[in-house]
Amino acid sequence: MKLIGPAFALVAVLIASAGCGLFTSGDSPRQPSPERSTLRVGVADPIDTAPLRIAVAAGKFRESGLDxxxxxxxGxxxxxxxxxxxxDVTFGSDVSLFRAAAGGTALQLQGEAYTSGRNTIALVTLPGSNYDEPTAKKAPKIAVxxxxxxxxxTARSILATAGVxxxxxxxxxxxxxxxxQTLQAGGADAAVMVEPYITRAEKELGAQILADGSNGATLDFxxxxxxxxxxxxxxxPRTLSAFRHVLTQAQQTAADPATVRDALPSLSDIDETTAALISLGTYPTTLSATRLQRVADLMHSSGQIPNRLDVQAMLPPEDQQ
Structure with missing residues (x-):
């Protein structure tokens, strides 16, 4: 048994140093190159897209032949x-992507970016508000x-669950x-905020969370x-396969929240203090039709889309079952 460790290490070193030289052309078939070397990816929310941004900055996609x-x-x-x-690829809320698909836009999903967690999306009020519980108003005005x-x-789900x-x-x-400002001016009784706006409102204005948006039908949404x-x-297909492969690796690194918190100040206008305080959700490493169908079904039941959307049909062929 003592010989296995050193022997395996020696082989690993030889492979790493010699690379493909250890194999003949017949032993290791060359992987087809992506159809294109450059991929333009639209990004928005820095928290949701943090793993992708980190991977791009670290040159991880270039290592796979993709710029x-x-x-x-x-906006x-x-x-x-x-x-x-x-x-060529766009980031978007699942709701916006599914709304477009339901409207006839042919889309293929390339990866899940973000899943909500405790207080990552919430119904927020300001100090002195007379709206102190979800059922306090029968016809609440909610900023979204x-x-x-x-x-x-989320607002409709939270309030309906509470009985509104x-x-x-x-x-x-x-x-x-x-x-x-909308809340201060009386234009709304509460607002559905996401991070980092929740934390900023708490720090700067003493805002309070009236209800966690990751709850009930929208738990871990x-x-x-x-x-x-x-x-x-x-x-x-090969270009997008390479993109998904590196994206999966990037999402895996975000399993450690510190990776995201440490990177946010350099990726966005989120300062170090806010980055340390924000609530974080999770970064899925797989495309799950079952998980995503929850969003499409809630959109359908709430009237946002007229017909039930089959999310499974929007996945790449290798992810369809």
């Missing part, structure tokens, strides 16, 4: 840029980023940055992912 160019989406619709050919995105879906009639909820569109058009996926 990933990150395109900041800002633009990633799917619109995708269909216009301005990006968009009326048809994950915040709206979803039909009486008034959704008030507001950018995350302006939600505190899939939040976001990456997608390509069906046409691009059909024409570039």
């Amino acid at each position: 990933v160019e990150l395109v900041d989406l800002g 633009d619709d990633g799917v619109a840029k995708l269909t216009a050919g301005q990006v 980023y968009r009326q048809d995105d994950i915040g709206a879906l 009639d979803p039909a009486k909820i008034h959704l008030v569109p507001s950018p995350y940055q302006q939600m505190p 899939p939040s976001s992912g990456y997608a390509a058009t069906g046409a691009f996926a059909a024409a570039n």
